Amino acid sequence: MARRTARISAALTATVALCSGLLPAQSAPVLPRPSYDNSVYILFNSPGLTGNDASFQAAADAILLRVPGGPYGRVGLSEFFAIDMDWNVDLANPQLSSPVASVLSSQLARAQTRALPVHIGTVAGISRDTFIYDPAKLEDRRNCQWYMDGSLMQSGQSFSTDVWLTPSRYARRLRRHLETKVRLFAQLLISWRRSFPDTLVSASGDGEMELNFGQIAKIVPEQDQPIADYSRSQFWSSATGSSTRASTRPARSMTGRATARGERSTKGARASPASTRPSGRRSRVGA
Numbered sequence: 001m002a003r004r005t006a007r008i009s010a011a012l013t014a015t016v017a018l019c020s021g022l023l024p025a026q027s028a029p030v031l032p033r034p035s036y037d038n039s040v041y042i043l044f045n046s047p048g049l050t051g052n053d054a055s056f057q058a059a060a061d062a063i064l065l066r067v068p069g070g071p072y073g074r075v076g077l078s079e080f081f082a083i084d085m086d087w088n089v090d091l092a093n094p095q096l097s098s099p100v101a102s103v104l105s106s107q108l109a110r111a112q113t114r115a116l117p118v119h120i121g122t123v124a125g126i127s128r129d130t131f132i133y134d135p136a137k138l139e140d141r142r143n144c145q146w147y148m149d150g151s152l153m154q155s156g157q158s159f160s161t162d163v164w165l166t167p168s169r170y171a172r173r174l175r176r177h178l179e180t181k182v183r184l185f186a187q188l189l190i191s192w193r194r195s196f197p198d199t200l201v202s203a204s205g206d207g208e209m210e211l212n213f214g215q216i217a218k219i220v221p222e223q224d225q226p227i228a229d230y231s232r233s234q235f236w237s238s239a240t241g242s243s244t245r246a247s248t249r250p251a252r253s254m255t256g257r258a259t260a261r262g263e264r265s266t267k268g269a270r271a272s273p274a275s276t277r278p279s280g281r282r283s284r285v286g287a
Contacts, residue, residue, distance in 0.1 A: 034071045036201055042067060043078040043119045043202075049107055050079055060114045076117035076201070083124050085181040087135040094180050101188055108196045117201040122185065124178060124206045126167065131160040136174055142166070143174050145212045145228040154215055164212045164228070 032038060048059025059077065069075040084098035104120075111118050125132030136143045137159070145164045146152050153162045165174065182205075192200050212228035 031071075034074075039072045039074060041117055041119075041201060042069070042073070042075045043117065044075070045078050045080075047079075049077040049111065049118065053110070056110055060111075060116060063116070064114070074117050074201075076119070077111060078119035078121060080121040080123055082129045082132060083122050083181050083185050084132050085177065085184070087133070087139075087177065089177075091176065091180055094184060096181060096184050096188075099185075099188075101191075104188075105192065105195070108192055108199055112196055112199045116199070118196075118199055119201065120189070120203040122203070122205055123208070124182065126165045126178075126206060126209045127212070128206070128208050130162075130164050133165050133174070134160055136165070136177070137163055142168075143171050147212070147215055147228055151215075157214060162212075162214050167209060 044059075044063055046059045046063070048056045051059070063075055063077075067075045081099045081104070083096065085094060085096050089095065108118060123129045130137075133143070141152065143166055144152055145166050153159065157163075169175065189200075189203055214228075216225050216227070
């Protein structure tokens with residue numbers, strides 16, 4: 001009995017000591033500092049990022065009210081930007097026409113005032129915002145994707161919107177132009193990341209570069225659908241692997257041999273006369 005009483009007394013003494021602060025309490029676990037690697041980001045594609053101050057504040061208020069987030073779950077904004085540069089720019093001294101660096105910098109600074117992270121998405125004009133490259137398409141149809149029947153688009157489609165650009169490695173001028181403007185934009189991203197490390201959390205390149213599906217008919221079997229085909233090597237110099245500039249008059253014949261790189265022969269196919277003339281209203285570059 002005496003031993004049991006002693007144990008109870010010791011337990012009561014320890015309890016009183018703990019409650020009075022005489023014994024150290026168990027320390028709380030130390031959590032890691034929130035970072036991009038250990039957090040979840042929910043970024044809303046909202047026009048508020050690029051809108052005027054009123055639309056931005058309205059978007060920020062709505063997002064933060066409905067999805068308040070926390071230390072390891074941040075909510076913010078995202079938007080797509082067209083990377084544009086004049087087709088005839090001097091590549092020794094290039095300059096982007098879109099986005100405007102000072103404007104996007106002010107938009108990031110504004111997002112920073114509300115502690116909103118930002119994602120920047122881009123489109124380069126290959127299969128989205130293709131009006132960017134209207135001058136390139138008009139200069140040389142080999143800068144375009146075309147269908148297996150030789151046409152660039154169907155009747156009633158838009159030359160600016162529905163004629164897409166080729167990813168062919170033989171379109172040398174187009175590829176140089178594309179690479180130059182993307183490198184310029186990458187330099188801006190580096191600068192913005194240094195200036196807004198907690199705001200500009202991510203960026204992505206052109207996520208939708210694909211073969212044109214503008215003539216796909218759902219009632220036609222898949223193997224018979226007229227998909228785009230940009231690999232017609234006879235439109236390019238198989239000896240040098242380069243394009244000829246300013247060929248504004250499309251070749252009517254589409255016959256030719258396969259090259260050593262495995263490009264496909266299209267013997268016997270002919271371009272449709274309607275495909276040689278752009279139809280639809282042409283958008284101004286950069287509109």
